Amino acid sequence: MDLQGSSVKYLVTKVKQDLLASSQVDVYGLVPPSPYDTAWLSMVSNPQHSDKPLFQVCLDWVLQHQNRGGFWGENIAHPTLECLTSTLACIVALTTWNVGHDAIQKGLAFIHGNTGRLLEEQNGSFPEWFAIVFPAMIELAETKGLHVYFSNGLVEQVFLERQEILQTRRWVSGCGQQQYYPALMLQYLEDGLIQSLEDGLIQSPSAIAYAFMKTGNKEFLFRLNSIVQTCGYGVPAVYPLDEDLVKILLINQIETLGLAEHFMEEITRKFCRFLEDEDIVTYIEEYHDLFLSAMYNVYRATDVTFTGENQLEDARAFSRRILEKETMKNCANLIKHELSIPWLARLDHLEHRRCIERKETLGPWTGNSLSYRLLSCQINAMLLQLAIENYTLRQSIFRNELKELERWSKEMGLAIKVL
Incomplete structure (x- = not known):
């Protein structure tokens, strides 16, 4: 047990130093690159040399990050819809510059061999972003x-x-979702696009890259350069990131894995009111798939309420109604578990084990997936290793306590009386 305890202490210290040092945290290092958005930046040609990419580092990233299965994306074991759009974007980028011919063929093989299965898994219900992008x-x-x-x-x-x-609805994009602007959507005035960029309404690097390729406006070029300088070779799905949100979600992941006891000083909780605004309520109900993460966390935050806390009761009822609409496979099981088993009926230790075994990563869903897809594989692996070590240590403590209880009960004659 001493060895296990030392291992846990080492990993806790490492997590605090690498991820939670408040003055040194690089949130862009926490969030993994988006193959889709990186591919779009790699398609941008150099204004001075149109036969060369403006961001060679992004093209290099695409070349270096194809998975063995032929696709681009983080979920190596279980490719998702996002892998389809990311892979298409990456092979288009490689084709644009006539490089990576083997990678292109592997990518096409993945698209042809897996699209049908991935679409069937959606049971006929496709996220809006996918229906537009794919x-x-x-x-x-x-x-x-x-x-x-x-x-x-x-x-x-x-x-x-x-x-x-495109014909019957106004197009709605969640923050950070993959975006592609067809001709119909490019009827915005250039000044309007620039104003949207300045107001922070366009946060998708892929959308900014496409806007620059279509308009050549220097405002978009300036933002693209800023993205690459800040993020490096692979760019995230959202820029700029909400740094406070990323840190809060990191803490949420730590709590979910049963590690909160080691990071009490770093943990904070916030709760927001939203039901007072009828427009917001209507918008959430109409585009509920964009707010699953928020509603999931609102529902969890209202697990404990007291008599007279009407606002919390209303928030719980509203969030449950939104969550019950969700049918997408990737998060339906998680939502079903949350709705079917009351929090007071759960055992934390078993909940932690469940999350460890499923390697769950909780974050802000937008449509089909995590908009930030918080925590890269490397960071998730670090937290998961700590969670496993911590769980094993707890189990050994519980076993020793059980043995001590058995010994004590025998000495007191309680075991015989029970029998």
Whole structure:
């Protein structure tokens, strides 16, 4: 047990130094790069030399980060819808500069071999961002001479859903979601795009890259240079990041894995009121898939209420109604678990084990996935290792306590009386 305790202390110290040193935390180091957005930046040509990429480092990142399965994305064991759009963007980027021919073929093989299965897993319900991005990326790939074909009828369904969205709805984008602006959406005035950028309404590096390629405006170029200088080779899905939010979500992950006792000084909690604004309530109900993370955390925050706390009761009822609408496979099980088992009926130790075994990463969902996809694989691995060591240490303590209790009960004659 001494060895286990030393290992836990070492890992706790390492996490505090690497992730929680308040004056030195690099939030862009916590959040993993987005292959989709990095690919879009790598497509931008140099204004002085149009036959060369403006951000060679981004193109190099794309070349170096294809998974063995032929796709781009973090979830190596279980590719997601996001891997489809990311892979299409990456092979388009490589084709644009006529490099990485083997990588392109592997990427196409992944697209052709896995699209049908991934679409079937959605049970006919596709996130809006995917219904817009996926068809657009297929069309862009074809303009680059890539032969992308599908025999699955679900692909045609995605195209039809995009047509319906563009014709009947105003397009809504969650913060940080993958974005692609077709011709219909590029009817915004250039001044309007610049104003949106200045107001912080455009936070997607891919959208900014596309806007620059279409307009050549220096305001977009300035922002792109800032992104690469700040983030390095691979860029995140959101820029700039809400640094406070990232830190809070890091603490949330620490609590979820059962490590809160080691980081009490770093843990803070916040709760927001939102039900007083009817427009916000209506907007959340209409575009509920963009607010799953917020509603999930609101629901969890209202697990303990007291008589007379009407606002908390209303917030719980509202958040539950939103969560019950969710059917997407990637987070349906998590939501079902939260709604079906009251918090007071759970054992923390077993909850921690459940999260460790499932390697859960909780963060702000937007549509199909995490908008920030908080915590890169490397950081998740560090926290997971600490969680496993901590859980093992606790188990050894519990076993010793149980043995001591058994010994004591025998000495007192309690075991015999019970029998």
